[in-house]
Amino acid sequence: MLKVYHAPQTRSSRLIWLLEELGADYEIRYVTIQRMDGSGAPDPANPHPLKQVPAIEHDGVVITESAIIFGYLCDLYPGTAMAPAVGAAGRAQFAAWIGLYAGVLEPVITARFRSAEGLTATQAAAYDQLTATLTGALAHGDYLMGDAFSAADILFGSLLMFFRTALPESSVLDGWVARLSARPALARARAKDAPGA
Numbered sequence: 518m519l520k521v522y523h524a525p526q527t528r529s530s531r532l533i534w535l536l537e538e539l540g541a542d543y544e545i546r547y548v549t550i551q552r553m554d555g556s557g558a559p560d561p562a563n564p565h566p567l568k569q570v571p572a573i574e575h576d577g578v579v580i581t582e583s584a585i586i587f588g589y590l591c592d593l594y595p596g597t598a599m600a601p602a603v604g605a606a607g608r609a610q611f612a613a614w615i616g617l618y619a620g621v622l623e624p625v626i627t628a629r630f631r632s633a634e635g636l637t638a639t640q641a642a643a644y645d646q647l648t649a650t651l652t653g654a655l656a657h658g659d660y661l662m663g664d665a666f667s668a669a670d671i672l673f674g675s676l677l678m679f680f681r682t683a684l685p686e687s688s689v690l691d692g693w694v695a696r697l698s699a700r701p702a703l704a705r706a707r708a709k710d711a712p713g714a
């Protein structure tokens with residue numbers, strides 16, 4: 518059984534959404550985390566070495582980091598629309614999106630949350646490039662991978678669904694978020710976000 522260590526309204530919420538899209542068989546272990554407002558506390562039951570979420574446990578192995586977990590789960594459930602299979606057309610593009618999330622979006626957006634004025638010139642350039650890459654992709658299709666919704670949309674789009682101001686105002690981005698918000702799997706995930714919800 519795949520176990521998901523999850524705390525409501527966090528980066529692990531989008532993982533529940535992905536699992537619903539994949540039709541996966543999984544079990545949610547609700548854990549507490551230290552929240553940015555000072556509430557909550559690290560949970561001894563959480564196997565994440567930093568006591569963060571998400572973490573998953575599969576075949577006795579703990580896997581952390583959202584982008585890595587997304588890639589792993591898409592490969593665990595091949596043949597869905599969530600990601601092109603290894604070797605199939607579009608797989609390289611999918612890998613590039615996952616890498617962009619982990620290598621650029623996470624560090625740059627985290628730095629920006631700490632201080633928008635405090636970005637280094639390199640980070641500020643990466644932020645502008647990131648915005649241009651996302652809006653550029655969405656100018657050519659309804660989703661990041663073109664006409665087909667994929668796990669890449671969940672990974673990136675969930676950021677704007679939580680914090681729309683993370684990226685600049687844009688009708689292109691707003692239209693994308695509206696399309697993502699209508700996914701039935703998202704409604705199912707939201708129903709499971711909090712214990713007993």
Ligand SMILES: N[C@@H](CCC(=O)N[C@@H](CS)C(=O)NCC(=O)O)C(=O)O
Nearest residue numbers: 527528550551568569570571582583
């Ligand atoms: N890069 C990590 C970040 C994980 C992360 O920061 N998760 C937050 C919740 S959104 C957390 O667990 N915070 C509690 C803490 O840092 O102690 C990922 O994407 O998986």
